[in-house]
Amino acid sequence: MSPGRESIEEKLVKCADTARSEVLLNHTAHFPNGGRPTDAECKQLSTDPKFKGKTWAQQLGIEMHEVARNCAEAALKDLVPGRFSLEQRYRYDRATKQKKPVSADEEKALVESGNAGELKGSLVPDVVIHTGDLLAVQAVYDFKFRCVNDGQLPEWERYDRGHPYHGKNQEEMYLDAFGVKPLRITARLGGLR
Template identity: 55%
Template sequence: MSPRPLDSHRTDAKQPPGLGVWALAVLVAQCACITTAPSSRTPGHYGYRNSPVGIDSPSATCRNSLSACAALYGKEVASTTAVLKVVLEETARPPIEEVLKKCADLARSEVLLRYPKQFRGPAPDADECKQETKSKGRRVTWAMRLGIEMHEAAQKCAEMGLSKVRPGGFSLEQRYRPNMDTGETELVSAEEEQALEESGNGAELKGTLKPDVVIHEGDPLQAQAVYDFKFPCVDIGLIPEWTRYPREHPFAPFTQGEMYEQFIAPLVGRIVPWLGVFYG
């Protein structure tokens, strides 16, 4: 996994291709989750890029009438079941997200306790976050080092916790390769990823996605939700936004969250220590 710093979202970018059933699934998920359109910074808000209040209307059409739904969104929608199976039931979310929130809190506390005398306070300040340190033979900033260690701690915690509340229904750091032309997505196995990195061809992984946590019912290609842990180095009271891909990246100009939503799952969340889960 490439280094992640301890932890951007525009709505005017052109949407990736291949919306099809995924776009419809998002509408159905929205109908199940919201009835109003509160601020995107409201905890627990299923915003999906600040969807309008009236979004429930087309969603309800799809749930209640397949023929009317097909007329609205196209004949690629073969059945309501095919759409609804990618939506995570509202009753299934609380235990999953409770595990992830606890893991985020635990990871931040656990990692900072490893360095009781390294920083002037219990956590690094802005200047200390930028200072360099050596980790596993590499020179990185403290923000990057702490971010990597906190992600590792959170993943271990999530594996233990989700095994109890969602056995067989989750994947950690599953890599996906989306096709921007066709809208299709394929899995990249851990073996393939390791082989590419060991052979010096790790650059081939640049056009792939690797969420921290994927929720499904046994098939990662039928994902119901995606979650990423976000660990700000400073300003822990602010909600980190999704990273926007740079101009030279295959996924530019979209954000990480937009790519997750269009190519992996209709429900996309960020898990932030002490603040909780944020959607969209």
């Protein structure tokens, strides 16, 4: 990859830090500990009707991802224009090692027609750096946010029973599909391999 990898990773780490700070500042009224949620608070259900049935950890994670995504888009459009994708979905066949990008229109049509199950087993990294060809992947990044900032490394998400990748985690599947070691981008800890 070009010498800009370090610059890309610096920008993404800054986006993760910004996302965590911005989202927690928006929720200082919910967390009396200076806007920092405790482990117990993270497990409680959110009081926001928009996130009904979700815990605070889930809500904060969704909000932080959204802020980080917007930040990454703004940073990368100048740094690597035309050479990055955000939340690009790929169908992946483990047997043949073939991957195929799924367009936003195709994804929307499957969801709206009630056929979202056809997307099961697809991979959606947060950030992909490529040559301009979605299949020529050079780097894969995933934002990971822990609800409690305890200095522990965030884990790669494991696939549940019944999922085509059960027994594997995101890191393993991204490496298998894209042929590059993915990097976790997390607030306060930076980029973690």
